[in-house]
Amino acid sequence: MAAIARSLPRMTVKLAGQTDLDGWRTAARALAMKGVPADQVGWTIAGNASADLFAGTDHAASEALPGADSTTFTVPRAFVELAETVVCHRDPERFALLYRVLYRLREEPHLMKIGSDTDVRRLEAMAKSVRRDIHKMRAFVRFRRIGGGPDDRHVAWFEPDHFIVEANAPFFVRRFTGMRWTILTPLASADWDGTRLTIGPGATKTDAPSEDDAETLWRTYFASIFNPARLKVKAMQAEMPKRYWRNLPEASLIPDMIRGAEEKAREMVEKQPSEPAPHHAKIQARHWPAPPAGDSTTQDGADARTLAELSRTAESCRRCDLWRDATQTVFGEGPAPARVVFVGEQPGDHEDIAGKPFVGPAGRLLDGVLVEAGVDRDAVYVTNAVKHFKFEPRGKRRIHARPNAGEVKACRWWLDHELALIRPDLAVALGATAAQSLLGKPVAITKLRGQVIVRDDGLRVFLTVHPSYLLRIPDPADRDAEHGRFLADMKAVKALMG
Numbered sequence: 001m002a003a004i005a006r007s008l009p010r011m012t013v014k015l016a017g018q019t020d021l022d023g024w025r026t027a028a029r030a031l032a033m034k035g036v037p038a039d040q041v042g043w044t045i046a047g048n049a050s051a052d053l054f055a056g057t058d059h060a061a062s063e064a065l066p067g068a069d070s071t072t073f074t075v076p077r078a079f080v081e082l083a084e085t086v087v088c089h090r091d092p093e094r095f096a097l098l099y100r101v102l103y104r105l106r107e108e109p110h111l112m113k114i115g116s117d118t119d120v121r122r123l124e125a126m127a128k129s130v131r132r133d134i135h136k137m138r139a140f141v142r143f144r145r146i147g148g149g150p151d152d153r154h155v156a157w158f159e160p161d162h163f164i165v166e167a168n169a170p171f172f173v174r175r176f177t178g179m180r181w182t183i184l185t186p187l188a189s190a191d192w193d194g195t196r197l198t199i200g201p202g203a204t205k206t207d208a209p210s211e212d213d214a215e216t217l218w219r220t221y222f223a224s225i226f227n228p229a230r231l232k233v234k235a236m237q238a239e240m241p242k243r244y245w246r247n248l249p250e251a252s253l254i255p256d257m258i259r260g261a262e263e264k265a266r267e268m269v270e271k272q273p274s275e276p277a278p279h280h281a282k283i284q285a286r287h288w289p290a291p292p293a294g295d296s297t298t299q300d301g302a303d304a305r306t307l308a309e310l311s312r313t314a315e316s317c318r319r320c321d322l323w324r325d326a327t328q329t330v331f332g333e334g335p336a337p338a339r340v341v342f343v344g345e346q347p348g349d350h351e352d353i354a355g356k357p358f359v360g361p362a363g364r365l366l367d368g369v370l371v372e373a374g375v376d377r378d379a380v381y382v383t384n385a386v387k388h389f390k391f392e393p394r395g396k397r398r399i400h401a402r403p404n405a406g407e408v409k410a411c412r413w414w415l416d417h418e419l420a421l422i423r424p425d426l427a428v429a430l431g432a433t434a435a436q437s438l439l440g441k442p443v444a445i446t447k448l449r450g451q452v453i454v455r456d457d458g459l460r461v462f463l464t465v466h467p468s469y470l471l472r473i474p475d476p477a478d479r480d481a482e483h484g485r486f487l488a489d490m491k492a493v494k495a496l497m498g
C-alpha cells in the first residue's frame with residue numbers, strides 16, 4: 001500500500017515496490033480527485049535511496065487527502081491496460097508520466113485516442129518495450145537442472161530490461177507446471193515449488209548454476225534444426241539480440257554456423273532432388289486406386305450413418321480437383337455427438353502426410369491455447385472446410401494456397417454431413433474460409449471476430465482468426481498481443497460451451 005508524505009508544496013507518494021500498481025492507483029485516484037496537478041507530485045519506491053529524500057509524515061493515500069473532491073471521472077479501458085504494462089518499465093519517471101496522463105484525462109476524455117500526443121506516444125512506446133521484454137524472456141529462459149531424484153530442480157538466469165518477472169511468472173507456471181523451478185534475475189526472482197509461486201528479491205549470476213546435460217541437448221537440437229539456406233543474419237539478430245547470447249547454451253554455435261552457412265547452402269542447392277518425396281506417391285497409391293476406365297462416378301456418402309462410414313467414402317472424393325495433388329483426404333476427428341466443432345481452412349503440409357487435422361504448427365498452437373483456455377481438445381470435434389491440401393510446389397517445398405469459393409462450396413457437402421452426424425450446438429470458425437463454409441457467404445472476420453452468428457438451423461457459429469495467422473506475425477510483441485486475443489476468444493468459446 002502506498003503512503004503519502006506531505007511536504008508542501010510538493011507531495012511525495014512512496015510506493016511499496018517497483019510494480020506497485022495498486023498503490024499507484026489508490027494514490028493517483030485520490031490525488032486526481034483532489035485536483036493535485038501532476039507537477040506537484042513526486043513518486044518514489046520504498047527502500048530506494050532516493051525515497052529517503054522525501055521522508056516525512058506518512059499517511060495512507062486515502063487518509064492523506066481529507067476533503068478530497070467527491071467528483072469521479074471515468075478512465076478509459078485503454079489507459080488501464082496501458083498502465084498495467086507500463087508499471088513494469090524500468091524508467092523511474094513511469095509513475096509520474098502515468099499520473100500526468102490520468103490527470104489530463106479529467107479534462108481530455110479522448111486523450112488516449114490521440115496517437116500524436118507526446119505523453120500517449122511515450123506510454124505506448126514504454127508498453128511496447130515491456131511487451132517485447134516479456135516475449136524475450138519467454139523465448140530465452142534456459143533452465144539448468146540441479147540436484148537429482150526427488151530434489152530435482154531447475155534454475156535459470158535471465159537479464160530482463162524491465163521489472164517483468166512477476167508479470168511473466170504465471171506464463172512459466174502454465175508452461176512448466178510439473179517442474180520445480182526458479183528464475184533468477186538481477187531485478188527479482190520467481191520460484192515455483194510445484195504448487196506455489198513466490199516472487200523474491202533479485203540475485204546475481206553466480207547464484208545460478210553453470211553447465212548441465214541439458215546444455216548439450218540444446219546445442220544438438222539447435223544444430224539439427226539449423227537450415228543454412230534460410231539464414232538471415234540480420235533477422236536472426238533482431239529476433240535473438242546478441243545481449244541474450246551469453247546465457248543461451250546454443251549461442252556458442254552461432255558464429256561458426258554463420259561462417260559455414262554460405263558453403264552449406266550451395267551444397268544443399270546442388271543436392272536438391274527434382275523428384276517429389278517418395279512418401280507422396282506411396283500414400284497416394286494407397287488412397288487413390290485409379291478408377292476403372294470411363295468411370296467418373298463416386299459414392300457420395302449421403303447414406304452414411306456414422307462418421308467412420310462418411311470418412312471412408314470421402315477418401316475417394318472427386319468433387320473438385322484438389323484430390324489430384326494431395327496425398328490423401330484429411331477428414332475430421334473427434335467424438336460424435338460433440339457439443340462443439342472447430343472448423344479450420346484445409347489440411348496443411350503436415351496434415352496431408354499424417355492424414356489428421358491440425359497436427360502441424362498451427363495445430364500445436366491451437367492445442368496450447370485450448371489448454372490455456374481450459375478446453376479439452378479430446379472432447380471437441382476438429383475438422384476443415386476443405387478436406388484436401390491445396391498447394392503450389394516450390395522446389396522441394398509445398399506452399400499453402402488458399403482454396404477458392406468453388407472448392408469451398410464443393411467440400412461443404414462433407415462438412416454438412418459431418419455436422420448432421422455430430423449435431424453440435426456451437427461451431428468455431430477458425431478464419432474466413434471456415435466462416436464462409438459454415439455461413440454460406442463471405443464473412444469479414446476482422447470486423448466480426450468474437451461474435452456469434454446463429455444459422456437458420458439453430459447452429460451457433462463463433463467467429464475468430466485462424467491460428468496460422470498468429471504464426472505469420474513477424475514482430476514478437478505483436479504476436480504475443482495477438483496470442484492474448486486468441487486466448488480470450490478461446491475462453492469465450494469455453495464460456496459458450498457452458
Ligand code: URA
Binds near residue numbers: 347348357360362
Ligand atoms: N490449418 C487448417 O486449417 N487445418 C489444419 O488441419 C491444419 C492447418
